[in-house]
Amino acid sequence: MDTWTFGWTLALIGMGGTMLVLWLLSLIILLIKKIFPHRPEPSAAKKG
């Protein structure tokens, strides 16, 4: 593989791949937050 094919392939897939993986991660975080929402401690709730 010549240098420029290597360079452009790695750069484009690298940038796109990083963006894609992090975007998917942000969706996963939203999903985890939905599945495990924060609930106030029972004692705190009573006090409140």
Added chain:
Amino acid sequence: MESALVNGIQGLFLGVVNIGIGQVIMIAAACLLLYLGIKKGYEPLLLVPIGFGAILVNIPEANMMGEGGFLRFFYDAGVRTEIFPLLIFIGIGAMTDFQPLLQNPKIILLGAAGQFGIFITLLLALALGFDKLDAVAVAVIGACDGPTAIYVSSKFAPHMLGAVSVAAYSYMSLVPLIQPPIMRALTTEKERKIIMGAAKLEPISKTTRIVFPIVVTIFASILAPKGAPLIGTVMLGNLLRECGVVERLKSASENEIANIVTLLLGLCIGATMEADKFLKAQTLLVLLLGFVAISLDTAVGLLFGKAMCALTGGKINPLIGAAGISAFPMSARVVQAEGQKYNKKSYLLMHAMSANAGGQIGSVIAAAVMLSVLQGMGIVAG
């Protein structure tokens, strides 16, 4: 008897007789690193052992990196095997609070944009005539993440480990000087004055904080298997922090293990700075490209921040894009200080922290993606 005396005296002055100009220059450069670390406070935890290691390895006839040398022992055990940077990653994971990111997950995209400098620098390095894998090692300075740079360069270009590591850590400590002029150049005064709403400090459940590192490890490692050691060690450290049942392991990871490995890793990096290997025009190019990489990361992060600002109707201050790099939390503090210069009512810190935490994950993901693509292209073995 006479010849024995002469030989004995010659042996005493062997170092003096054999010292070369290159070694003198490198010892002076090592002293400069010690000065920067001790007097100026630039990443002292790394620069002090690196500087001292560089002095030791340039002492003539001491043969510290030769077969059986004590620096060679640590180098073979920890750097060639890639164990040291991975152990440091466990410590980083144990020290990092990803809560700002969990509170504002969309901002993680700034952490991706903040890694684009890596890939643009890769093209620049190739244009300047670097070999493919050498160019990868130089480009990864743009991860703005010392252990990632060390991991990748020790894997693909061990002969450049010293230059890459020194560049990575030096520029990370210079973030407060490098970023502000780029921020001013790429944003308008109106944009810099944008007040972002108080960061939404929604509480995050403990279960979410525990599940996060486990899910990230499984998901990201399956997508980019070659990066599993990087992702896995950071997230292991974070799990130790968040699960709350292994306080001793968490404490050891962020203190004893991280400290011992930092010392040995620094010495080993210094040990790669032998005069005949380090004093080359290529080293200057590596230092220059490292600066370019971190500047490009900042620039692309800011441009992405501007795009988000436009898409949200001016609700996002583009300055937080500069915090999409991995220098945590220094970069977030720089953004906060810069925002305050233009609007005293502007508090960007929590938003910038989210972007900065995204940058921490982003740098590891970018390296993981890069390693997996290299494997897919057949450039490196599986």
